[in-house]
Amino acid sequence: MSTVTMLMQLGKGMISTAEIFFLTLLFSLPLGLVIAFGRMSKRGLVRGISKFYISIMRGTPLMLQLLVVYFAPYYLFGLNLRGYRFPAIILAFSINYAAYFAEIYRGGIESMAIGQYEAAKVLGYNRAQTFFKIILPQVIKRILPAITNETITLVKDTSLAFVLAQAEMFTMAKQIAAKDTSMVPLMVAGLFYYIFNLVVAFVMERIEKAMNYYR
């Protein structure tokens, strides 16, 4: 296979990788916040369920979760869903990453001084205003380094989608490498992941800098 064809194919795989990455962030970041609320709920049952959910998601391999999410509709309900592969991947990644993000949010929220809540309360802010105007912006600043770590891990984890034969970059690289009996496609894919993560790190650093206007 010519180098150009190889790069074209890996490039296509890269697009799929990027899709998994962005869609996972899009869904898991808000979902993580919801789960964090569950984890800190006053109701013991809600708290228990959230805690159990998080422990399952963090305690079992993401690769296994991908397989379960993909095959569950068939084995549980006999459903043969067309075009379910990609949604299954996004679903599995999102619910997995949401669990990690939930714990990060929780740590951030619990680290906030009670005085911020009390000041807001005396000033008349309602609960939603207090959370979204006063607490969350400060929490985001605090947890940004941890979010950056997870995000970088996610870039690499997207390669796990190969278990469902999704044509993302790692799957493509593996196929070409097998066909051409060459290491080069794998090395090039590695380089692509690395560059992707350089960009991610750069963007996150910019966001962190932008939030440095206060302490």
Next chain:
Amino acid sequence: MEKEKKVLLEINHMRKSFDGLDVIRDISLSVREGEVISIIGPSGSGKSTLLRCATMLEKMEGGELIYLGEKAAWEENGKCVYAGKSKMKDIRKNFGLVFQNFNLFPHYSVMKNIIDAPVSVDGVPKKEAKERAEKLLLQLGLSDKADAYPYQLSGGQQQRVSIARALALQPKILFFDEPTSALDPELTGEVLKVIKELAKEHMTMIIVTHEMQFARELSDRIIFMEQGVIQAQGTPEEIFASDQDRVREFIGKFQS
């Protein structure tokens, strides 16, 4: 004789305990318009808890809390119940609280700290809120700090901003919980001066403080608290000439 001033706050038989420890034991107190009341007493005597119950940061276990004739909390079948949400919102507008450690919002500029609550809680138009804030900043000597962030200010400046933030909502009563205790000694003066100026303008204030000289000069009434009760109260002259041993002993500690 001068007509009796309106009662702004009435506390009747307030009780509060933490894990079985009675921290407030049957405190009653009424505050009239324009009055400046200082609360003194040893650490752990329940002064902060009294303010926190009065400002509804803490729930009382018994007694009544009445702001301008409106009941915020009362007793029913031996339990303390609070007014509903919307009524509570109105009642809260009557008072402000200045914390010992300021509790400014670090991600907001000084200006935003002051105008955000009036705008997003009271619906004051932004322009008007800003004008109000500028007046307050001028009055508190902070005109050049409008765009600064709290971390860029000294403790004394931060405390003055937090006073401005409370005043921006135009409360009828302002509570202070040891407003100078977190400050370096050389910075307490600027905050005490601001509070004195508010007293001259007849702002109704309830101030927990360890600054005896300040309390003496400023207060219409001084309350001495100990172990969750009001042990003594009276004009500064009366309190400073008290014949109660505990009061004399306590005040004596601060006069050396």
